[in-house]
Each structure stands twice: as C-alpha cells, then as structure tokens.
Amino acid sequence: MAGLRERKKQRTRRALIEAALRLFEEKGYAETTLAEIAAEADVSTRTFFSYFTSKEDLVFYDGQERLEKALALLATRRPGEPPSALLVRLIDASFDWAAQDGALTFEETELRTRLVMTEPALQARALLLLFDSQIKLAHALHDAFPEEIDLVEAATAVGALFGSVKLAVVANLEHDRSIEQIWETARRAAELTLAGLRSIDEKAASRVRADRPGMAS
Amino acid sequence: MAGLRERKKQRTRRALIEAALRLFEEKGYAETTLAEIAAEADVSTRTFFSYFTSKEDLVFYDGQERLEKALALLATRRPGEPPSALLVRLIDASFDWAAQDGALTFEETELRTRLVMTEPALQARALLLLFDSQIKLAHALHDAFPEEIDLVEAATAVGALFGSVKLAVVANLEHDRSIEQIWETARRAAELTLAGLRSIDEKAASRVRADRPGMAS
C-alpha cells in the first residue's frame, strides 16, 4: 500500500527531525539555521517547508497526534463515571504519552523538553498549542457529558486542571529530578484542584496553629 | 526633573504605540511592517528597536507594569485573610486593570484585545507573558504566606485559578458580549475552582436526576 514515494517522504521527514535535534543539541536552537538542518538531512532548504511550516513546527511535529489521543480518551466515558474521574484519567494518560513517545528515543524526548523549557520562542509555541488543545478538550468534555456539564463548566475544569498541573510542575522543576517525582507533583496538584483551592485555607490555618500552639493563652 | 531628553523619549514611545495601533487597525497586524510604523511615527526603522525589542513587544508594552501591580497586591495580605480570599482579590483587580487602562482609550484597549485573540503570534506571546507572570505570582503568594503555603501549593493555586478563568472566558467569548458578562463568567470560574472541580460531579449528577426523575422506579 505504501509506495516508494510515501516511504521516502517518511524517511525524509524523519531525517529532518533527527538532523534538527542533533544540531539543536550541538549548537542550540536559535543558533541552528534552517539551511544547516536541510543540509544535514540532504535536502534543499526550500524542501524543509514542504514538511514543516516553520522551525518551531518541527519541534512539535507530533502535537496533533497527541491532541487526537486526548480527544479520543475523553470520548471513552465509562458507565457512571463522574466528570472528575474522567479528567484524572486524562491527566494520567497525558503523562504516560509524554514519557514514552513512540518515535523519539528517551534522550531525544529529554532534549526536546529541555529545548522547550529554555527557548522562549518554543515555550510560547508550546503554550499556544496547549491552549488550543485545552479549548478542544473542553468541547470534548462537554460532549462527553452533554446534559450534565455546560461548555463553560467544562472549560473551567480543563483550564483549572491543566493550569494547576502546569504551574506546579514548572515551579517544582528544580527539585523534581526524576520522572516519578514530577509525576507525583502533578498528581498532587490535580488532587488539590479537584478538592478545591479553598482547601488550602484549612491546610494553611492548621499549619499556623501547629506552629504557634498557645498563641491566645 | 524630567529633562527634554526624557520627555522627548516618552513622546516618541507614545507616537510609536499609537502609530502602530492605528496601522494595525487599518491593515491588520501581519500586514503592517515595522518600516511603516516607524515612518508613521517619524523615526527611522532602526530606532523602533531602541524602544521595543520586537513588533510583538510593542503590543504588550505595559505587561511589566501590570505584573508589578499584581505582585504588589499579593503583598497586601490583610490580617487573618485566607489565601483564597487574597487570590480572589487578585482576580478582581486584574479585571479592573484590564478594563480601564491608564494610557489607552477604550477603543484602543478593545482593538488590542481583538488583535491578541486573532493573531496567533500575539496569542502565543500573551500566553508566554501570562505564564511567566504566573510563576512570579506563585512565588509572591508563597512569600505572602511563608509558613502556611509551600511554593508548589502556591503554584497550583495560581495555575488553577488563572487557568480556569482564562479557559472559561475564551470558551464563552462568543456569548459574552459585554464586559460585565465576561466578568461574570470569570467570577463563576473562579468560584468553581475555589470550591473544587469535584463539585461538578455533584452538580452533574443532580442535573441528570432532574432530567430523569423516575429512572429507577
């Protein structure tokens, strides 16, 4: 079914991605020019643009695929499953997908993460991608519970959950070295968001009481 | 105190902003070139870059100022005020600031909002700015409750709150025409996030019961 033409295209695509990542690793993202990437992959500079719409686009080449997986998951509501449980499954699955990417090696995945965290242009693009995805996910969540959750509630939930996990993970990134630690931080953020931010008030109050037990006496 | 040099600089800065917004309105953001903006403001193209680091940067010229206001607000914890209340004040204040911007007219503010919503490059930049701000706000929140809230909890709270409000507002943007309506949507998202996403489960369940009252009989 896949003719030579198609296979060759896939090979070129892969070559571009690998060449780019290799060069980004060596000289940094901004310092690597498209011409160099194209040369490394043995194609003309112009050809780059028939595979990716931009330098940034190459880095997030699998964004669409990821989103589709997530949307598909939201369509698998189990009988009687409450909205929050479905969302928790989505968060869990998202981490799984991030950890074991089909096409990239572990090293490549790490490199990409590092690049996205450090290069403002990539950070911005990642946030935009995530934002657009969240809107679509909100619609999907609404569709999964058409009569129970309106679109604004769905958007609120998706935004709160992804927003909290995102910030928590980034805020703790220097401390969490292993994937497992990061995952744990994410899980706690999700749990806290599900429970409600006001639960922080209680927690905070009890901590103060514990610190100053005899304050009023 | 402000010498001629300083005053002139402020005037040029203002001229650039106004020229840019005028042209963006007329021909669109992407279609307006820096050369045109500079010409309209009567400076050389190169000079543009001694006022703004990029075309995008001009649009968000007041981002830093906004962030500082927000950080300052987080430092004004009232006696006995719980974290969630402080955060609500922050959200409220953010909307106030957005509504009545000191330097821009109402029309200009609207134009800018429209531009940011429609131009992907600006959307991405806005999200990046917001992201960076959130991290700083999380630190500030932690500093406001040093013993009660650790950094990760603070980040979780900030991320959840801003994330939910952001998504809710955007998801409902087509329905909410007036500032008041948007503000109301934001408020509900914040309240829901404070209460906890699991509260959606209850709400959803009760809605189903209401729809099918005699289901099990």
Next chain:
DNA sequence: TGCAAATTTTCAATGCATGTAAAACCTTAG
C-alpha cells in the same frame, strides 16, 4: 559657546518564510 554623553540615523548583513517555475522523480496504464 563647546565638549561629552546619549540618541538617532544610515548602511549592511543575516535568517526565516514564501512564491514561482523548471527539473527530477515515482507510479501506473498500456
């Protein structure tokens, strides 16, 4: 007035992105 510092302008270069048309390359019907 006249010098030193700050600013702007000019000029040149780089790199991303995009359009166009010709050349090189598959696929497949015959």
Next chain:
DNA sequence: CTAAGGTTTTACATGCATTGAAAATTTGCA
C-alpha cells in the same frame, strides 16, 4: 518496457524582522 501524469525537489528571487557598527545629531551642562 515505456511514456503520460502527477508529485517532489530544486534553484532563484523577494519581503520582512532583527541585529551590528559606525557616522551624524541632539541634549545636558560647564
């Protein structure tokens, strides 16, 4: 096996944002 038909790649050319460096101007102040 071969040529028509479609697709991909290439070479060239352009527009524009951004940056560097040096020349020209303007401002602050003695």
